[in-house]
Amino acid sequence: MKKMLTIAQRELAGYFFSPLAYGVGAIYLLCCGIVFFHGLDAFGIPPVFETGREPTMRPLFEMMASATVVVLPLLTMRLVSEEFSSGTIETLMTAPISDAQVIIGKFLSVLGFFAILLAASLFYVILLSIYGSPDAGVTVSGYLGLLLLGGAFISVGLFTSTLTGHQLLAAILAMVILSVFTALAWAVVAFAPQPWNVIAVRFNALSYFRDFARGVFDTRGLVFFLSVAVFFLYLSIKMLESRRWR
Amino acid sequence: MIDVKNLTKWYGRVLAVDGISFHVERGSIVGFLGPNGAGKSTTLKILTCYLPATGGKVTIANHDIFTESMEVRRMLGYMPESVPLYPEMRVVEYLNFRARLRDIPGSRRQAEIDRVAERCWLSKPENMLRRRLGELSRGYKQRVGLADVLLHNPPVLVLDEPTIGLDPAQIRSMRELIQSLAGEHTVILSSHILAEVEQTCTHLIIIAGGRIAATGTPGELRDRVTGPSRIIAEVRGEDEQATVQAAKTIRGAKEIQVSSQGNWRRLLISSEQDADIRGEVFKLAGQKGWQLRELRREIGSLEDFFVQITYEQNLQAGLWKSAARA
Structure with missing residues (x-):
């Protein structure tokens, strides 16, 4: 446990020295700001902060969830990939630390960074509470949903990062896998015949998230996000171990 | 201290290490000598539990490297060839991070860092501890790598090409440092420069084409390889x-x-x-x-012998390549 936190701490500190992490974080928060004050006409998202509207964070939450498909792979891509390309994996894995400790430590670091980004968006909740009274339950369950969705998506990105020493490739692979859980699942549900659409519903991460954003705590969503996270973390540990028998 | 029996490593269809066996006594400095691509680094990576062997058995202080990997890693300090470091960290942060991975308790950490920093000339004559690793010159990176390896005072040190890329003055100080470690630590280092290991090591293992070509003290080897005059x-x-x-x-x-x-x-x-x-x-x-x-x-010298081995290996590799091409 202690070593896991040591890894997590080092990685998290690493984000604060990475221009990429600052850039990605800034763009993510900028998008939040745009949706909050202006909405996004192209996607049919109305502004959140407008007189006469119901004071709810829902449109903002949905945008924040969709954007993770691009944002999180950019944050996770370097995690293991960089260790491979720079060779630090050798010093790391010859220290008395298990593969699982390394993977989970790295996972926690991105989750921590993502939580910091989410915390920055609390500013909008405060602003909304000053001018109206948003439902506290919806807000809490929305953030909980974002963290769960983030955890699942981060483990996907972490997994693709163990596959290659090329960071960009890792990011693109992660985006492809995440698109299966979001865009592809949505398209299949909307356009494909039975039984495909029924199956795809089960894999649509964003529709599970929508429940959380509405303030509905659904155990199906909880189970889905947790099992995706555990599955890909397990695969990541196995991939890291696989260097031993490859 | 280190016992290697019939160690074999295949990379896919390429045989990198071909059934080597050797024994290293406690407190000695063993030089692993061989031309590039002889299997030195591979052997060291196996000893340090980074890569698994395809066959054979290795024990370090009676711990099997495969079944008791964590115990072995605790007793080992390994400096890889290129001394990979995290460029964004400061020297002291890095050493602190490594100390925590090695289970050095918080109360002793600072003392250990001070000790290795002084020993590896990181705090004196110039204090480099607050510098970022990415800004350091090759020589200083090497020193940080060595400081890292000494942090937990491991009985066994494995150094892959510790002097490569250093200038002559740095090579000399690195050599003196390594010599000062003998007795207290068992050191295995690799090199492809004969003159260097000849001076530093108490024991030499010459390896070529994945096999041991000769082994003994530098003196013994010199006597043995003296060919027809x-x-x-x-x-x-x-x-x-x-x-x-x-x-x-x-x-x-x-x-x-x-x-x-x-x-x-x-x-x-x-x-x-x-x-x-x-x-x-x-x-x-x-x-x-x-x-x-x-x-x-x-009289044939150790140098001649070594050059000959290198030459033969290159010849074989060349033949193999041309055979593969044809």
């Missing part, structure tokens, strides 16, 4: 043919080559292992009335 003599008096004919009568002379330089005949005479036939050559010159302007004996 050669006599070089330059004489004047007769033509090439007659000179060779006369030289053939010398007892102990095995093979004679001759070349001419004006009137001078340069003879290269190979002899039996230990025979020194300079006296005979001198006598012959006296009998024939030749003028003699040079007479010396050449």
